[in-house]
Amino acid sequence: MDAYGFDAEFAQDVRRSNEATHKVLVGIQACERERHFVVLGFGSVYDWLIKRHKFSESAAHRRVQASRLLALVPDEKFTSGDVNLTTLTQVATVIRKEEKRTGQRMTKEAKSELVAKIERKTSAQTEQLLATEFPETNTGKDSIRALNHDQSRLTTDLPQATRAKLERLKELLGTQNSAEVLDEAFTALLKQLDSPETAPRETAAKSIPQKLRRYVIQKAQTCEYRDPVTGQRCDSTHNLQVDHIIPKAKGGTNQLSNLRCLCRQHNMHAAELNFGREHMNKFRTVREQHQSYVVH
Ligand SMILES: [Zn+2]
Structure with a gap:
């Protein structure tokens, strides 16, 4: 087989692989919609993917995020590779952050438009496009790094409103230490949620x-x-x-x-x-x- 024959066959394999990924996302969507994971003995669709189907946490997270946008992507776009799991997850992440920042749901039309814009783009091109479209929504990730056995360093981006809440809590708790404020806030919230x-x-x-x-x-x-x-x-x-x-x-x-x-x-x-x-x-x-x- 020459290089062209090989490449044509490989393209078939890639297409089949895209089809399989698409099918998995459709399945995740159905599992979440029908709440099958509950009957099967899992606390969330993530738990079901991780414990039952052996996905890593980040792989499960990406697929759940992407599956929620699936309705906006014609099947053919996905199987042809014009839109893929990585780029769809990038869009889903930005939409979630943007909705959180503005406190408003993004319309279906706006989401569709966004998904259409990332067609045939690489992950790097998508990242760039999203950064331009949403300059105020940081696409960077949180990081938590262990410093030693009982201390970790958290790096994250705070919107102005969150920063103001942090400052107010510092005042009320009489501390200049953000970690102390976080601990108090986490304890109070957990107490409320676990109640x-x-x-x-x-x-x-x-x-x-x-x-x-x-x-x-x-x-x-x-x-x-x-x-x-x-x-x-x-x-x-x-x-x-x-x-x-x-x-x-x-x-x-x-x-x-x-x-x-x-x-x-x-x-x-x-x-x-x-x-x-x-x-x-x-x-x-x-x-x-x-x-x-x-x-x-
Ligand atoms: Zn349970």
Whole structure:
């Protein structure tokens, strides 16, 4: 085979590889939309990709980001390589940062326009284009580097509004040390997010004594949900909540044998199995309203 024959065959392989990547992204999109990962015993679509399908954290992150923009890319653009996983992830990252900076959702039209602009561009060209289009959105990455066994150095870019919050907190806490402020802020936020008071079934949950609630979470340490088919245990440590195995509304008690520790995703899933998704969606809104009301 001469060089041209070889190259033509290789082009076929690349196309097949692009098709496979596209299929994976479509799958990730479906998994997130249908919340299949919850049933399968994972706390998030990331956990599912990392633990079940052995992606690295960054590979999982890139694919989830890219999958969220997939609807804006015609299949053919992806399989031909005009748009690829790397460039699509670059766009997704900038969109996320820009939305965070402006506090506004970018319209579908603006996103489509942006995706169209990166067609047939290399990763470096895309980076350049995005930096020009969004000069105020820094495309640089955070870095955390270990200095020694108990200190790390964090480098990040702060928008002006965040800087102002940091300065205000320094004043209130009487310190000039940003690390101290961060520690206080992280502790307060974790306390709020980990609080069992954020359990979705407000009325049922409220009647579990605080002590018992703490005991259940401390004993389990991680989410106890197990996929009944594969036996996969979630083990998430994020947003742990106490769940009634038999719901209170169905006669379940506060006895230890009826309590288990679940992450928020699986607490919602258990509730959906008991009460139906539609009912729980209503509840989710009420809960979120309540949450924004109590957190001043
Ligand atoms: Zn879980």
